Amino acid sequence: xxxxxxxxxxxxxxxxxxxxxxxxxxxxxxxxxxxxxxxxxxxxxxxxxxxxxxxxxxxxxxxxxxxxxxxxxxxxxxxxxxxxxxxxxxxxxxxxxxxxxxxxxxxxxxxxxxxxxxxxxxxxxxxxxxxxxxxxxxxxxxxxxxxxxxxxxxxxx
Ligand SMILES: [Zn+2]
Numbered sequence: 001x002x003x004x005x006x007x008x009x010x011x012x013x014x015x016x017x018x019x020x021x022x023x024x025x026x027x028x029x030x031x032x033x034x035x036x037x038x039x040x041x042x043x044x045x046x047x048x049x050x051x052x053x054x055x056x057x058x059x060x061x062x063x064x065x066x067x068x069x070x071x072x073x074x075x076x077x078x079x080x081x082x083x084x085x086x087x088x089x090x091x092x093x094x095x096x097x098x099x100x101x102x103x104x105x106x107x108x109x110x111x112x113x114x115x116x117x118x119x120x121x122x123x124x125x126x127x128x129x130x131x132x133x134x135x136x137x138x139x140x141x142x143x144x145x146x147x148x149x150x151x152x153x154x155x156x157x
Pocket of ligand 1: 062
């Protein structure tokens with residue numbers, strides 16, 4: 001059994017991915033903090049065609065950990081494959097760009113992910129608590145949780 005603190009951070013991490021995907025209109029199939037090999041958790045969702053939306057989802061995991069106050073997030077290997085995936089995505093979005101342009105894209109995504117997480121924080125907390133107990137949840141639970149607290153995208157009031 002992993003330490004509780006690590007499991008809490010994992011629950012917030014995956015809940016962050018799931019809630020930020022769902023409020024951007026992406027269908028979430030399943031979210032899990034059951035370890036598979038070296039992977040401590042995963043959020044399974046439908047195809048994301050908008051690269052900025054995909055980048056926002058990637059950053060949402062580690063930002064949710066940070067916002068949770070459940071433990072020190074950095075320096076640890078908490079980003080897992082998210083940071084390399086985000087870097088790869090930005091290289092595709094900005095193939096001839098300079099480093100400053102790439103950093104600007106990352107920062108825009110981080111800002112958007114933070115805003116979406118803060119707007120939907122009650123849903124993130126609730127989902128993390130359910131995930132911590134169950135280990136794995138299907139997409140219906142994510143939708144029900146967002147329905148309870150009212151999912152808000154950035155343009156919503
Ligand atoms: Zn992640």
